[in-house]
Amino acid sequence: MNEHSFIFVPDLMRSKDEHKERMIRDKAMEMIVKEGFDGMSMQKLAKAANVSPATIYIYFKNREDLLNHLYNEVQNTFSEVALKGFSPDLSFEDGLWLQWQNRLRFINEFPYQYQFYEQFRNSPLINHSDVQLIMDFKTNMKHFLMNALKNGEIKKMEPEVFWSLAYGPFYSLIKFHLQEKTMMGRHFKLSPAILKSVFKQVIKSLQ
Amino acid sequence: MNEHSFIFVPDLMRSKDEHKERMIRDKAMEMIVKEGFDGMSMQKLAKAANVSPATIYIYFKNREDLLNHLYNEVQNTFSEVALKGFSPDLSFEDGLWLQWQNRLRFINEFPYQYQFYEQFRNSPLINHSDVQLIMDFKTNMKHFLMNALKNGEIKKMEPEVFWSLAYGPFYSLIKFHLQEKTMMGRHFKLSPAILKSVFKQVIKSLQ
DNA sequence: TTTTTAAGTGAATGAACATTCATTTATATT
DNA sequence: AATATAAATGAATGTTCATTCACTTAAAAA
Structure with a gap:
């Protein structure tokens, strides 16, 4: 439509x-x-x-169509932002760090969009949406991973395992960052220093 | 009530x-x-x-009350299962591995409860619920972390950072595990071997 | 200025919603 | 067996829901 x-x-x-x-x-x-x-x-x-x-x-055709369009739009914008300045020929460490920075930038700039996205992904609505990652994003990520493997920067593993190790801690930090109360009622502010330090530790786990 | x-x-x-x-x-x-x-x-x-x-x-008083009771119950059962066989005096590696195993056991045994829990936590309903972790769980986790620090098994970091590194990859794997289609349309089966391998890598990142 | 077309609307529609209420039913005690 | 009590109910209540429809408005082209 x-x-x-x-x-x-x-x-x-x-x-x-x-x-x-x-x-x-x-x-x-x-x-x-x-x-x-x-x-x-x-x-x-x-x-x-x-x-x-x-x-x-x-x-929009109806309520469901509206929600699917919203999800689709966020997904595409997100992919676009994540690719800003990116090339699969970057060193593994530089490339992943750029991904983290780009993703954080998107989340800070469009918190509603990101939180809507997370809510949608964790709901059964996701099962009825036929959204697909834009091809450009997919191929970039694939080549990036293949290069890192070829150069011996990371060890061989399934894509889901790679993703979990490379982004799991990042998104976990983001969750704390976006809640006003986290553990023990404190507030957690995700500073650049903390992000960089966690990043270094993640790199260590992937080598 | x-x-x-x-x-x-x-x-x-x-x-x-x-x-x-x-x-x-x-x-x-x-x-x-x-x-x-x-x-x-x-x-x-x-x-x-x-x-x-x-x-x-x-x-139940009303719909909201019902939902809050459900969340509360899952939270408590989850904490209980996570503590099965646990002691803060375990070595860091043994203790964290037991946590991973206990949590996975809960998720496999009660997938509806776990998925409800995740959906609730990612929705604004969480802001109106006044759920608190059971004290026993909290103190156990605190002492466990303190011991690991004292024994030089992990380096000093904020609790949220520790949590992100120690559980972020785990929960990310679980997400893939629970979806029938993950990356590239494949199915991802979380085998004990994969879990153990990711665990070893996570341990490396924390040292 | 007139014409054509789709954008845009306010008020309606019937279905589904959360919650209540006047009764009935089951059960532990006497 | 009789009694007292809360559990349990089906049928309402008034409200809000997604969606539609007959109609009006704006704008591009002639």
Whole structure:
């Protein structure tokens, strides 16, 4: 519906208001992060985005379609940001560190989007969405991993094992970072120094 | 309401049916794992648990109260299982390995409970729940960490950093393990061999 | 300025929602 | 067997839900 609008553009028409769609998308994610999936109703969303409920259905087929589009968009933006400045020819340490920095940047810049993303991924909605990583991202990651292996920078392991070791601690830190209360009621601020120190330890585990 | 029922037990009464409450709790978690929070309505739950909607309100104040009780119960069972056979006087490597094994055992034995738990923790519901880890678990973990530090088995770091390095890769593996499709559409089976190998690498990162 | 088209709407629709209530049922004691 | 009590219920309650529809508005082209 939405992503195919470029296929047929009649001559005589009123064009869609990009700002309206942006508001719908942003407010939806904000509401879901603040009140959960059951706290985001179409009528409340319409009010928050300053449109009629019926307007939402011009942009999205239904509620589920809206949620899937949101997830898709975040996934793509995230991949894009993660690839900024990246090349599979970077040394393993430089490449992974760039990934960590890029991902942290995205999370800090778009906390609602990231938290919506995490909520969606941990819900059964993920099973009904047919989202796929953009090809560019996939091939870059694959070549990066292959180079690191070839150069003896990491040992041979299954992709899931690599991912768990290389990003597990990172995303765990992010979770603490985004909660205001963590262990023992303290607040945990993810400083650059801490991130770098954990990174060094992760590198050690992969060698 | 529920947890205080032992305070006053009249002589003449019909006693609550433990089996009914168990069904309500189990079906609720199953529904949430399969259909999400918005897929679990009180009327559908009643039907699934073979009780009247009104019966649920005998055991729980309202929907939110039910969800909080579920979370609480999982949290407590989880802590209990994690402590099985554990002592803070174990060597760091043995103690952490036991934790990994206990946690994996819980996840395999009660997948609905674990997946409900993860979904709850990643939703805003977590902000309105006032759950606390049981004291026994907390103190055990604290002493374990202190001993490992004293014996020079790990280096000094903030608790969140320790947690991220020691459990981040583990929970990441679990996520892959519980999805039927992971990276590149393959299925990932978490074998004991893989778990042990990742564990060894994690130990290396902590030293 | 007129025409054409889709964007955009407010009010409606029926279904599903959480919760309550007037009764009935089961059970432990007498 | 009778009694007292809370468990358990099915049928309501009023509210909110996702979605639709008859209609109005805006804008691009002629």
